Amino acid sequence: MKITLKDGSVKEYASAKSIIEIAADISEGLARAACAGEVDGEVKDLRTILDADCSLSILTVKDPEGLRVLRHTASHVMAEAVKRLFPEAKVTIGPAIDEGFYYDFEAEPFSREDLDRIEGEMKKIIKEGRKITRFTLSRDEAVKFMEEKNEPFKVELIKELPEGAEISFYDQGGFVDLCAGPHLMSTKGIKAFKLTSSSMAYWRGDSSRAKLQRIYGSAFASKEELAEYLAKLEDAKLRDHNRLGREMKLFTTVDVIGQGLPLLTPKGTKMVMKMQRWIEDLEDNEWGYVRTKTPLMAKSDLYKISGHWDHYKEGMFVLGDEEKDKEVFALRPMTCPFQYYVYKNEQHSYRDLPIRMGETSTLFRNEDSGEMHGLTRVRQFTISEGHLIVRPDQMAEEFKNCLALAKYCLTTLGLNEDVTYHLSKWDPNNREKYIGEPEVWEETEGHIRRVLTELDIPFVEDVGEAAFYGPKVDINAKNVYGKDDTMITIQWDALLAEQFDMYYIDQKGEKVRPCIIHRTSIGCYERTLAWLIEHYAGKFPTWLCPEQVRVLPISEKYADYAEEVCAELKKNKIDATVDNRSEKIGYKIREARNDRLPYWLIVGEKEQAEGTVSVSSRFAGNEGTKPLAAFIAAIREEIDTKAIRQVEAAEEKK
């Protein structure tokens, strides 16, 4: 038989069995072959897979596609285990996902103990080494088949398939599931799996429909890889900003203040202020921005003009009652209209444009109560907001500059490697969510696509993710648990200038509508802080650290000298403190390390006599004794250049 390899080359083999035997040759590859014979697929990392078209695929489970098949099969095994233990449970769907798989059941909620029992049952099914076979039915037969099994969700799925379709089922030796496949050919191929959690989900993701219980699990090619994955999850917990940020006293929350309203403590505030001062100076001095400071609230009339009242009212905090009160106010969810009125304060010539307005802007959004999370999803946040009022002929260039500024900020923070770029488009099938005509959307989306392509930035296109007034570039990053959050957004708005009657005067003396770019450079400070905590596991670049240096006197005798050193550091705008408790030096050093300080200075008799400091850091451990002035010069340089100092190998081992 012939096998076509991924690279297109064709190989010929004598029998199905020999495919398995020679599989080592193509262990990183994927082969598909028309194959009639039955193959028991188990050769080390290789597991055979019964493909949708009844041909035989050979995938290694190191291949992402193969791993997905493995996980999908694990979800079917889980479904069988659940049906055995909870016969009244109804099955729905169970796909493979990025890090594992899930299956949704209509059932009573599962406890951790239930999951452990299900795991045990799955192990039995795997051990039994059932052959998995595929068969097809016509649609009517398929409906009848699932009706007899009393599986209403499956019946619903089948009825939606086109008439005359051949509907495939996979039978794993008793348990049969509707499925497009492919699957492993034996349950024995699942070598390492773990059920991680359970939660509620809605049938078809629709909150008005049936409540289902979802069980998440993960499966890997080997026990070692599973162990590595579980260890990674443990590590993620240690980096989780919501835990580490509180532990490091960067922020806290208080029940009576409310959900989604975190309090930044002095340390967290210091970090945010360092970023804010940097960004404001950078934008104003190097990127041509002017700064505004506009109200945090406005009358409802403003939001009626902007369209927010129609499109975003549920997300706003409204002060007052439209029925009873003469004037109703709302806290602002965006800065846009406020800066538009700054623009409209005077008449502008085409020569004035582009006008780039920046504002460190606090916004309020009334999120649903279940949405709040740590610093990443809050009801009040402060963003490096800005709007550029631009002539149409300048748009591409200005949009590019906004992307360049964002990229520069990310690179400086050391976060640029973490991100993915998205072109967020409107949804032509959901027009009431958006303003403007289809042609405008087509055109503006095309502009953004061109800019991204010209800048050679890889991006994905997401339908239905646009703002109601225009398409945008979203720059997303994954949190430690792999969940994507938008960190930065840059939006192309060809519509709101019309709503606000904004114009400039062109060469001919005529009024022309400008275009608008809504953008942020560093995103909102709360979310960026969260991202920094997780990226650096709390070990921030020195320039961002709320406490950059701690002076540790060996004993109280040297407390005065320690204070002198600290005062000198502060005079040089270095955030320094003294630990003058009557603890042993080893204890103070341990605490300095646990507090993730970049530097600590040990001072005793020798240092006091010589006017020196003994420098240690989390980058290199003991760095030796230096004159204080030399240390100050070095750390100033590190701070001023916003250097990200790497940890040295010898230190890493500790």
Place this chain on the structure above:
RNA sequence: GCUGAUGUAGCACAGUCGGUAGUGCGUCACAUUGGUAAUGUGGAGGUCACGGGUUCGAUUCCCGUCAUCAGCUCCA
């Protein structure tokens, strides 16, 4: 908003089958005055998230509210 779990000292957690609570770390005091990851001793600190109900008596049982977590959905 929905589903589930959780809420005991600053933090991590025990515990009370209903009779108002403990441990470790931290903190404070005293002694110790030290050289690169934990000195010793002693003390303080809790309306057991909040509000109702049942009870002679509730931190414990029941109901509600608030908050936290996981997920769904929604978003920067």
